Amino acid sequence: MSMIRDLRAVVRPALRPAFRKTSPAYSNYDATRDPSASSAVVDCAVYRDGRRVQRGVCLTPREAMRQVRDGGGFAWIGLHEPTEEEFAGIAAEFGLHPLAVEDAVHAHQRPKLERYDDTLFTVFKTIHYVEHAELTATSEVVETGEVMCFTGPDFVITVRHGGQGSLKELRHRLQDDPELLGKGPSAVLHSIADHVVDGYLSVAAAVQDDIDVVETEVFAAPAKGSPRGVDAGRIYQLKREVLEFKRAVTPLLRPMQLLSERPMRLVDPDIQKYFRDVSDHLERVHEQVVGFDELLNSILQANLAQATVAQNEDMRKITAWAGIIAVPTMICGVYGMNFDHMPELHWKYGYPMVMGAIVGICFTIHRALHRNGWL
Incomplete structure (x- = not known):
């Protein structure tokens, strides 16, 4: 292990000068400046044998990697909406690919899984249900965010976009489970995937309630003196929100299938079994969302048919x-x-x-x- 760490310490600095020339974000990068001076760093820690080395202390990324190279373990760095300049130093420190860095900084990416040399780059769409007293033609039902995850042999870098999807509680839960966290960076990647998909399940249940309300109103007998039918704008708005939900779930099916079925050097075989459970949950959510879309089509058509019958x-x-x-x-x-x-x-x-x-x-x-x- 010490020989491998020494080799990384030699190879990575050698690659960084050429790497920085490939992206404008690194043109102003100062190698003498600590990349963690950025306010985008939410938390940074080193984990060995499933335990945080300095509990309650947020390290700098450079200090975290120095401890990893000296004593083993892995570093987990969490960032929230970093700019190109803020992320440039961290990307150079860990040798991240410019294309993945560009995607992580600018966000609005499609869920995906890509491999760059010895790093996995995974994009997740987070979904948050927006509470509302009554569904209207302009109601926002779901709010989306993004979590990007760089997974390497000895580091995990998470980049979060949006006001929802905080990973703070997830980090605390993992720290209370040393056996799982001891599996390394792939355990963190699995926990993030499981956390995101569990969020899909709860949002799907809430959206189902909204659809049930609209469906009941469409097929219920109107009260005397009240207008017949339901405002089609409400149904159409709910359909648009479901389509946004679908765009977050459907593209993630293939990455989860790869993580659960294809052997990968960066994914512990024991952790790969857990990805199968996440993939099964994601399949269930996907079926629900596709069903929502079809049901809303039927409800919209029924509402329009009722309006036509009423006019006749x-x-x-x-x-x-x-x-x-x-x-x-x-x-x-x-x-x-x-x-x-x-x-x-x-x-x-x-x-x-x-x-x-x-x-x-x-x-x-x-x-x-x-x-x-x-x-």
Whole structure:
């Protein structure tokens, strides 16, 4: 082990000058400056045999790697939304690939798993359910963030974007499980994946409740005097949020499958078994999200069909009343003509007879239309 650490200490500094020339982010990098001076560093620690070396102390990345090279173990560095300048020193210190560094800094990446030499670069989309009193056409249902993870032989670097998805509690839970943490950086990678997918499960349950509410409102009988149907904008907004959820889950299926099935030098074989459980949970969430999308399509179509049926019913009623009103209009129009010689024009019972005929005919038409369901 000491021979390997000595070799890393020689090879990495030799690679850094050429590496820094490949990206503009490193043009202003000062090798004499400690890269951890950045405020983006949330926590940095060294772990040996599953235990934190200096509990409660946040080291600098340079000091953490010095301790790893001298005494073994691995370093876990957590960052939150670093800039190019803030991340340049850390990337050069650990020999991270420029393409992965660019993705980690600029965020808005698709979930993926990539390998650069002796480093795995994994991107996770975090999902947070936004509580709301009532779903509207502009309600935000899910909020997304990102967690990037660089996993090397003796280090883990996590880069988080967004206000949600903090890894602080996850780090504390791992520190309370030395046996798992003793498996090395791959144990941290698994815990992050498990943490993200567990978040998907809870969000899926909350979104299911929202869909159930909308579905009940669409198919429930409307109260008297209340408008029929549900605002289609609410259904469409919920569908858009589900699609955002789907974009976070679906691309992660392949990376989790690779981590659970394909042997990798950087992943402990014992930890690989745990990735299978994460992959199974992710498959279940994916099936739920696909089901949400299809169900919302059906609900939207049913709501539009109900609106069409309601419009047809209204048009039938309008047509029926127009037919009834046409009777007195026609009779009055006939007797409103200014002819001198017209039957019953000067008859004593002419007016009562005409009014009786109007009422009788209108009543008969109304009864027939009501019996046929038009009124």
